[in-house]
Amino acid sequence: MKLNFTIKQLRLKETFSIAYGNYDKREALLVELFHQGNKGYGECIAIDYYQINLPNFASTLKEIQSRIEVHPIIHPKEFFQFLVSLNLHPFLLSALDCAYWDLFGKLENKSFIELNNIPHENLVESSITVSVDDIEKQILKIEKSKWNRFKVKCKGLNKDNVEKLLQLNRNIALDSNASFTNEDCIWLQENIEVQKFSYLEQPRPIDQYSILKKEGFANWMADEDCQDMDSLEELIPYYKSINIKLMKCGGLTPALEMIRKGRELGYKIMIGCMTESSVGISAGCVLTGLADYSDLDGANLISNDYATGNFVENGKIMLSGKPGLGIQLK
Known part of the structure; x- marks a missing residue:
């Protein structure tokens, strides 16, 4: 080799x-x-x-x-x-x-799916990321998009913006990348309308999640707080969902174990990504048959993708069915 x-x-x-x-x-x-x-x-x-x-x-x-x-x-x-x-x-x-x-x-x-007996029909659609911007520009992107699911990035909490997003009646998640305050989190998890968001991802900086309540209206999702198997049990009182990214946990092998353990502990599971080419996205796609959510838009955000394989088209997960992960370089 x-x-x-x-x-x-x-x-x-x-x-x-x-x-x-x-x-x-x-x-x-x-x-x-x-x-x-x-x-x-x-x-x-x-x-x-x-x-x-x-x-x-x-x-x-x-x-x-x-x-x-x-x-x-x-x-x-x-x-x-x-x-x-x-x-x-x-x-x-x-x-x-x-x-x-x-x-x-x-x-x-x-294929990886054959080797691991993973379901591969009726796969959950991926969200596409809407970057931090003026709310009017974010809404315009959502309305013009052919995708059905959106992850809206925000820097801090603007309650008026939350109301505007909820009024769209679209499948929207919020991702603050740890920029919400404790007060923001209390307001969100006590606001019944917030349950209309599919999830709210990583609201606080790493290890500062004690204010979160799993029983509240917000579907809190752990990203940076959920690095590997060791974090799962500790997060139970605070988070309903976890974002499993291959690079965070160390690859497909530990991700399979995290999914199994996460299910046992009652979490909703998302397969997420970073800004990646189709090499990384192809690997994430093969796990979506085991997930409740997927966020695998990374290769859709770049202009010079250097590989082919599994991919996402307007949110639909498209599996190549080829051996391994189906990856080829262009």
Whole structure:
């Protein structure tokens, strides 16, 4: 098995504005595993508020390259245990885990969905993100869009804007990226109209969720607060839903376990993404048969997608049915 990797730049179609800042581009680390004429792909993205440094990741891959390349082909869940022994950052772990699942499926001529017996009919539609902006511009984007589900970004709480969004009678979620105050959260979870939002994501900064009440009207969804399996039980009194992103938890293998455990604990599950190419989105798409929500618009937001595979068209999850994750580079 051979390992190749390169850093690429993703250009956004328009400035992406969230509470953490404004972005026109993202950097991606593309990982390729090659064996017997087949190539498996994975990627991770440089996200500043996660303090991700891709050159450091590339240096790590150079250090462990020989150990990966001499490893025999085994089942991905067993290979994941080997990867865990390397003490990798979850983002890099995810890129390697997804690349190996893609390679293994291509070698076996079976899709990830076949290998894991995942439902693949009547998949929940993905939302598309509406960046922070004047409320009139956000509403205009929603009204002009061919998508049916929307995640509206906000920086702090504007009650008038909340009322305007609710009056649209559309499938809308709010994502404040941790910019709501305790007072904002109290108002939201005590306001019966707020239950019309499909969910309200990551209202407070990490670990500052004690004000949240699961029994309130707001469907609070944990994003940054929900990093891995260890956080699930602690969040039960506060959150109804969790956003599982492959890069946060370390890839497809741990995501499957998080979904299983999340279901046992009564959470609603979302498969989410960051700004990613079709390499990352293809991996997220294969899990949507296990989810209540999906937010996999990342590749739709960039102008230079360098891969094909599973994709999202006007919110509809389109599975290729090809072996592995179905990823090919353009």
